[in-house]
Amino acid sequence: MDHIITLNAGSSSLKFGLFAASQSDPALICSGIVENIGSSSAHIRLRDRDGKSLADGVSDALRDHGAALDSILNLLQIEFPHARIAAVGHRVVHGGPNNGGPVVLTPDSLEKLRQLEPFAPLHQPVNLDGAQAAMKRFPEAKQVACFDTAFHRNHPWVNDTFALPSEFYDIGVRRYGFHGLSYEYVSGHLKETATLIHGGRVVVAHLGNGASMCAMIDGRSVGSSMGFSAMDGLPMGTRCGQLDPGVVLYLMDQCSMSADEISDLLYRRSGLLGLSGMTSDMRTLEASDAPGARNAINYFTFRIRRELGAMAAVLGGLDALVFTGGIGENSTYIRERICTDMGWLGIELDHDANADNRTVISTDLSRVTLMVVPTNEELVIARAALQLMQV
Structure with a gap:
């Protein structure tokens, strides 16, 4: 039987999966992740579809994404x-203004996507390096790129532009x-399991090491908290998230920081x-009593609540709020902090349901349905690869 490999590269991680290419829907065989790539604590895990561990170990040989990919494939x-x-399906963070869906990669299309590396410097190079390596390893397989930007390509113009002269929009400076x-994935899951919610005004909060929020109407994106880059x-x-551009000018002019130094500051x-001055791991921050940890959590939840109000304005109201991503799916504390005292928006949290990590965590009287939906980017990639295999 034909099989599909999915590769989902982050700045220091590489998620992967192996799927059987059945005619109806890809069937997961195993999945795994390489974490902390480039450090002495680089770790590779592989589990079968039932959660049984097939591999779990630390290796200092995982010095970069290329070495991690070789280890995965071996x-x-x-x-x-x-x-x-x-087929090999690849998450590619940036598809530019014209790619509204998955594409089969060729040397020519790969080179065009390389031109977008300045738009997403942490992710685009490793995404494309992985695709190039997979082309060499599996020359007969279709290489399919699935873009993180594609879902948002039909935004209204006012949600897609900045207040800059139009020539900048024309060369790609846009949201x-x-x-x-x-x-x-979340949109498709709601369509299958909660049709009325899917057809309504929904905000999805993808909260993890990368975090953003998306406003949807009838399952389609009409607004996103992220803009030109995956930093906004x-x-x-x-x-850093949202930042007054005057701060960047100040860092350049008054602190004599170079573009590379500013990039390192804002991205890393x-x-x-x-x-916090401690860690980027929310689990560690939640367990800490240090003032820096409290400050980090307070700012994180404040900005989410602020953005939720803005998204509700974009939608003209709110029917559902869906939490996903590593923090959104697992942190009962962060969900509680976000939803407390939001009755003015129609949100009423069921604290017991939240503590139990149920799918629906709102009370019966809440005007806004609160949900927790684990995301599955790998399945989205595998489905796109299967579809283009059959073309």
Whole structure:
């Protein structure tokens, strides 16, 4: 049987999956992740569809994404030697203004996507390096790119532009939005399991090391907290979120910081890490009594609540708020902090349901339905690869 590999590269991680390419829907065989790539604590995990561990270990050989990819592919070949790889699906963070759906990668299209690397410097290079390596490893397989920006490509113009001269919009300086694969999964899940909610005014909060919010009507994105880059909007693990551009000018002029130094500050040393002075890991922050940890959580939840009000204004009201992503799916405390005293918006949290991590965590009297939906970007990628395999 034909199989599909999915690759989902972050700045220091690489998620992967192996799917059987059944005619109806890809069937998961195994999934895994390589974390802390480039450090002495780099860790690779692989589990089968039932959660049984197939591999779990630390390796200092995982020095970069290329080495991590080689380790993943070698491990899959050992565990599943008869799997014929017919397609490899790649998460590519930036698709630019014209890619509104998945595409089959060619050397020419890969080179065009390289031109977008300045738009997403943490993610785009490793996404494309992985695709290039997979092309060499599986020359007969279709290589399919799935873009995090594609889900947002039909925004109204006012949600897609900045108040700059129009020539900048024409060369691509516009609001793109990200985390589109996660939002696409949640939208599809709601369509299958909660039709009325799917057809209404929904805000999805993807909260994790990367964090953003998306306003949807009838399952389609009409607004995103992220803009030109994956740095805008909410504070994240190490990224600053919304920032007055005057701060960047000040850092250049008064602090004599170079573009590379500012990029490092805003992408790698800010967010929860910068605010707390400790860590970007929300679990550690929640367990700490340090003032920096409290400050980081207070700012994180404040900005989410502020953005929620803005999203409700974009939608003209709110029917549902859906939490997803690592923090959104698992942190009962953060969800409680976000939803407390939001009755003016129609939100009433069921504290017991929230503590139990139920799917619906709002009370029966809440005008806004509160939900927790685990995301599955790998399945979205596998489905796109299967569809283009059949073309």
